[in-house]
Amino acid sequence: MPLAVNRTTKPPQGRAAWRDRIRQAGLRSTAPRVLVLEQLQAAVRPMSHGELADALEPEGLNRVTVFRNLNDLTEAGLVERTDLGDHTWRFELKREGDSKNHESTHPHFSCTDCGAVSCLPEESVALKSGRGVPRSVSRRNIRVTLQGLCDACD
Amino acid sequence: MPLAVNRTTKPPQGRAAWRDRIRQAGLRSTAPRVLVLEQLQAAVRPMSHGELADALEPEGLNRVTVFRNLNDLTEAGLVERTDLGDHTWRFELKREGDSKNHESTHPHFSCTDCGAVSCLPEESVALKSGRGVPRSVSRRNIRVTLQGLCDACD
DNA sequence: TTGCATTTGTATATCGATTGCATTAATGAG
DNA sequence: CTCATTAATGCAATCGATATACAAATGCAA
Numbered sequence: 001m002p003l004a005v006n007r008t009t010k011p012p013q014g015r016a017a018w019r020d021r022i023r024q025a026g027l028r029s030t031a032p033r034v035l036v037l038e039q040l041q042a043a044v045r046p047m048s049h050g051e052l053a054d055a056l057e058p059e060g061l062n063r064v065t066v067f068r069n070l071n072d073l074t075e076a077g078l079v080e081r082t083d084l085g086d087h088t089w090r091f092e093l094k095r096e097g098d099s100k101n102h103e104s105t106h107p108h109f110s111c112t113d114c115g116a117v118s119c120l121p122e123e124s125v126a127l128k129s130g131r132g133v134p135r136s137v138s139r140r141n142i143r144v145t146l147q148g149l150c151d152a153c154d
Numbered sequence: 155m156p157l158a159v160n161r162t163t164k165p166p167q168g169r170a171a172w173r174d175r176i177r178q179a180g181l182r183s184t185a186p187r188v189l190v191l192e193q194l195q196a197a198v199r200p201m202s203h204g205e206l207a208d209a210l211e212p213e214g215l216n217r218v219t220v221f222r223n224l225n226d227l228t229e230a231g232l233v234e235r236t237d238l239g240d241h242t243w244r245f246e247l248k249r250e251g252d253s254k255n256h257e258s259t260h261p262h263f264s265c266t267d268c269g270a271v272s273c274l275p276e277e278s279v280a281l282k283s284g285r286g287v288p289r290s291v292s293r294r295n296i297r298v299t300l301q302g303l304c305d306a307c308d
Numbered sequence: 309t310t311g312c313a314t315t316t317g318t319a320t321a322t323c324g325a326t327t328g329c330a331t332t333a334a335t336g337a338g
Numbered sequence: 339c340t341c342a343t344t345a346a347t348g349c350a351a352t353c354g355a356t357a358t359a360c361a362a363a364t365g366c367a368a
Binding site for chain 1: 189212237240242263266272273274275278279280281282284286288289290295298299301303304305308
C-alpha cells in the first residue's frame with residue numbers, strides 16, 4: 001500500500017521518484033533530502049529554514065543538515081531560494097510548468113505587520129522596461145516581491 | 155557663507171532646516187540626526203545601516219547611534235525603511251511628491267549577484283488585483299522589489 | 309564487499325540587528 | 339541664563355539567522 005497522500009495541489013511524488021530526481025541532479029540520495037523535498041512539496045507558500053527545521057526535527061533531522069540540504073538542493077536546481085524582505089531565506093519546490101518561456105515565477109507577497117507570506121497569481125504584476133530598468137526585467141528573468149498589509153492586518 | 159552644497163538632485167536643505175524638521179517630527183535635534191539626514195539626502199539609492207555607519211563613523215558617530223537614529227527617524231516619518239531581499243535594512247529619505255495620492259513609492263531593484271540596489275521609475279511596475287491579492291495591493295499601498303541580475307552582472 | 313568521496317552531526321563562528329545601562333546633552337520652566 | 343527633566347548617546351553585551359570546521363557516518367561505484 002502506498003504512503004498516505006497528503007493534500008497537495010500537485011500530483012504526488014513517491015519516495016523512489018524523489019531519490020531518482022536527487023541523483024539526476026548530481027547529489028546523493030539521502031533520507032534527509034527526501035524528507036526535505038516531501039516537506040516542500042506539501043507547502044503552499046515559501047517556507048523558511050526555521051519552519052522546515054521545526055517540522056523536520058521531530059523526524060530526527062538536524063537543523064544544520066536541513067539548512068545545508070536546502071542550499072544544496074537550491075544549487076542543484078530542485079529548489080528555489082528567495083528573500084521576501086523579512087530577513088530570512090524562504091524555499092519553494094521548483095515545479096515545472098510554473099512559467100513556460102522564461103524563468104520567472106509567480107510574485108510573492110509578504111505582510112509587513114504579521115510576517116505572513118503568500119504566492120500571488122502571475123498576472124497580478126506587469127513589468128515595463130524603460131530608462132534605468134535592467135535588461136533582466138524586460139526578459140522577465142526576475143523575482144517580484146510585494147510588501148504591504150495582508151487582508152487580516154489591513 | 156553657507157555650507158558647500160553637495161550634488162543632490164533635490165533642493166538642498168541646510169542644517170537649520172533639518173533641525174526644524176526633526177523637531178517638527180517630535181524628536182530632539184541632535185548632531186548625529188542631522189548628519190544622518192544629510193547623508194541620506196545625498197544618496198541616490200536606499201542605503202544600508204552598514205553603509206551609513208561606515209560613512210559616518212569618521213565623522214565621530216557611533217554605529218549604534220546611527221542605527222537607532224535611522225529607526226527613530228523612520229518611526230517619525232522622515233525616513234523609509236525597506237528590505238530589498240539582501241537580508242539588510244535599507245533607508246531612504248522620504249521626499250514629498252514621490253507619489254501624490256497613495257503611500258506607494260517607486261519600485262526597487264536588487265541584483266542577486268553583486269548586491270547592487272537601485273531605484274526604478276514608478277511606471278515600470280503595474281499591479282492588478284484579483285483572487286488571492288490583498289486589498290493593500292489594489293490600493294497600491296505597497297512596496298515593490300524586483301530581484302534579478304543588474305546589467306553589469308547580466 | 310570494499311574504498312572513498314560525500315553527507316551528516318556537533319560545536320562554534322559570523323553578521324546584522326537590538327537591548328541594558330550608565331553618562332551626556334537638548335529643551336522647556338523659571 | 340540656569341537648572342531640572344527627560345531624551346539621546348556610547349559602550350558592552352545579546353540575539354537570531356546563517357554559515358563553517360572537523361570528525362564520524364553513509365551512499366554508491368567498482
